[in-house]
Amino acid sequence: MLLVVTYSRRARETLRNACRSHEETVVRQFGRAALLRETEYGAFLTCRLRERHAEDVQIERTAPFNEFADAPDAVREAAVAYERRDSPYTPYDRFAAGTDHPDAAEMRGREL
Amino acid sequence: MTGTWTLRLPDGTEFAGPVVDVRDLATDSAPGAIRRAIRGGCPTRPDRPTVHAPLPTCVHSHVGHLEPDVSIDRRTALAAVGVARGIDTPHDAELDRVQRSLRDLSVPTIDDAELRAARRRAAEAGSETERLRERVATLRGRVAARRDDGDSDGDGDDDAVAEAEASLSEATRQLSEASTERVAATQRLDTLEVRARRARDAREDRFRLEDRVENLRRARRAALADAVEPDVQDARARLESMIGDRVAGPGGNDLHDALAVAAIAPLRAPIVADPDVVAALGGPDAAFEWFGTPLVIG
Numbered sequence: 275m276l277l278v279v280t281y282s283r284r285a286r287e288t289l290r291n292a293c294r295s296h297e298e299t300v301v302r303q304f305g306r307a308a309l310l311r312e313t314e315y316g317a318f319l320t321c322r323l324r325e326r327h328a329e330d331v332q333i334e335r336t337a338p339f340n341e342f343a344d345a346p347d348a349v350r351e352a353a354v355a356y357e358r359r360d361s362p363y364t365p366y367d368r369f370a371a372g373t374d375h376p377d378a379a380e381m382r383g384r385e386l
Numbered sequence: 387m388t389g390t391w392t393l394r395l396p397d398g399t400e401f402a403g404p405v406v407d408v409r410d411l412a413t414d415s416a417p418g419a420i421r422r423a424i425r426g427g428c429p430t431r432p433d434r435p436t437v438h439a440p441l442p443t444c445v446h447s448h449v450g451h452l453e454p455d456v457s458i459d460r461r462t463a464l465a466a467v468g469v470a471r472g473i474d475t476p477h478d479a480e481l482d483r484v485q486r487s488l489r490d491l492s493v494p495t496i497d498d499a500e501l502r503a504a505r506r507r508a509a510e511a512g513s514e515t516e517r518l519r520e521r522v523a524t525l526r527g528r529v530a531a532r533r534d535d536g537d538s539d540g541d542g543d544d545d546a547v548a549e550a551e552a553s554l555s556e557a558t559r560q561l562s563e564a565s566t567e568r569v570a571a572t573q574r575l576d577t578l579e580v581r582a583r584r585a586r587d588a589r590e591d592r593f594r595l596e597d598r599v600e601n602l603r604r605a606r607r608a609a610l611a612d613a614v615e616p617d618v619q620d621a622r623a624r625l626e627s628m629i630g631d632r633v634a635g636p637g638g639n640d641l642h643d644a645l646a647v648a649a650i651a652p653l654r655a656p657i658v659a660d661p662d663v664v665a666a667l668g669g670p671d672a673a674f675e676w677f678g679t680p681l682v683i684g
Contacts, residue, residue, distance in 0.1 A: 281589035283596050306593075329496035329582055330589065 275301055276310040276320050277334040285327040292319050309336070344386060348376050391439035391656055391680050393420065396432060403439075405670045408684040409661055417658045417684035421451045424655050424682075439680065442655035443470040449648040453660040458644045461611045464618060467651045468610025475609035481602040488595040494585040501578050508575040511568040518561040525554040614650070621646035625676075629666050648677050656680035 280286040301309040310316035352375035391403040423437040448463035529550040667673040
C-alpha cells in the first residue's frame with residue numbers, strides 16, 4: 275500500500291479532501307496520514323500530493339510483514355516467549371536475563 | 387463621534403460627512419466601490435472614489451455594508467468587536483508564547499529538486515541494469531547456441547561464435563558499468579532520504595505548534611465573542627423595541643444582528659447603509675445616532 279503522511283496544515287487539508295473524494299482508493303485514513311491502494315490511481319494521487327506539497331508529504335510504499343522472513347528467528351521466538359510469560363508484570367530485560375533471548379538494547383541497534 | 391470625513395468621486399464631486407447620501411449617483415460610484423474606498427484608504431485609482439477618513443477597525447468587514455439581505459457570521463463578528471475593544475482573554479499569553487516558538491523554530495529545508503533528481507536517477511539506473519541483465523542472458527544463450535551449431539555441423543562457424551562472444555562481452559561490460567551506477571545512485575538516494583526524514587522531525591514540531599496556534603485562536607475567538615455577547619443582545623433588544631419588524635426580509639435576522647453589532651462596535655470609519663435600512667432606523671439622523679459612526683446612504 276502507499277502510506278502518505280503529511281507535515282503541514284495545508285498538506286493535511288489536501289490529503290483529507292483527496293480521501294473524501296476518492297474513497298475507492300483509500301484503504302484507511304488516520305488524521306494526517308492515509309494508506310492508499312496500490313493502484314495507478316493511488317500513485318496518481320500521491321504524485322499530485324508530492325507535486326503540490328513537496329517534502330511536506332512523506333510517501334512510503336508498504337509491504338506486509340512476514341515474521342518468518344523479515345525477522346531473525348531469535349527475535350521472533352523471543353517475542354512469542356515473552357507474550358506467553360507467566361507474570362504479566364515482568365519487564366522484558368528481566369525476562370531475557372540469563373536466557374538465550376536477545377537483549378533489547380542490542381535489538382534496538384540492529385537494522386533488519 | 388466627530389464624523390468629519392470626505393468622499394471624492396472620480397468626476398471631481400466632493401461630499402463631506404457625517405452623513406453622505408449617494409442614492410442618485412451614477413453606477414460607477416456604486417455603494418460597493420465606496421465601501422472599498424473606505425477600506426482601502428488613499429491613494430486610489432483616478433477612476434475610483436476616494437475617501438478621506440480614519441481606517442476602519444476589523445469589525446468593519448462584517449458590518450461595513452448594511453443591506454436588508456445582509457448575511458453575517460455572527461460569532462466571528464462578535465469576536466472582531468472584542469478585538470476592536472481590546473478585550474483580553476485567558477488565552478492571549480499562551481497564544482503569544484506558542485506563536486513565538488513557531489517563529490523561532492527553524493525548519494531545515496529539504497532540497498526537493500535534489501531529492502527528485504536522485505529518485506529519478508536511481509529509478510533510471512535500476513531499469514537500465516535490468517535491461518542489460520536481460521540482454522546479457524539473451525546473448526549468453528546465443529553464444530551457447532552458436533557453439534552448439536558449430537559442434538553439430540562439424541565444420542564450426544568460428545566467425546558466428548566470435549561475433550556472439552564479442553556482443554556478450556560488450557554487454558557484460560555495460561552491465562557492470564550500469565550496476566556501479568545503480569549502487570551509487572541508490573546510496574545517494576538513501577543519504578538524501580535519511581536527511582529528509584531528519585528534517586521531518588522539525589516539520590513535525592512546526593505542525594504541532596501550528597495546530598496549537600489554531601486551537602488557541604479558536605478559543606480566543608470564542609472568549610472574545612462571549613465577552614461581547616451580552617452587549618449585542620442588549621443592542622438587539624433596543625433595536626427591536628425601536629423598529630419592530632420594519633426590516634423584514636430573508637436576511638431579517640442577520641440584519642438585526644448586524645445592526646446590533648454595528649451599534650456597539652468601534653468602527654472608526656464610515657459605513658455604507660441601504661436607504662431601506664436607514665429608513666427603518668428612522669431616517670439619516672436617527673441612523674447616525676444608532677451607529678455612532680459616519681454614514682453613506684446608498
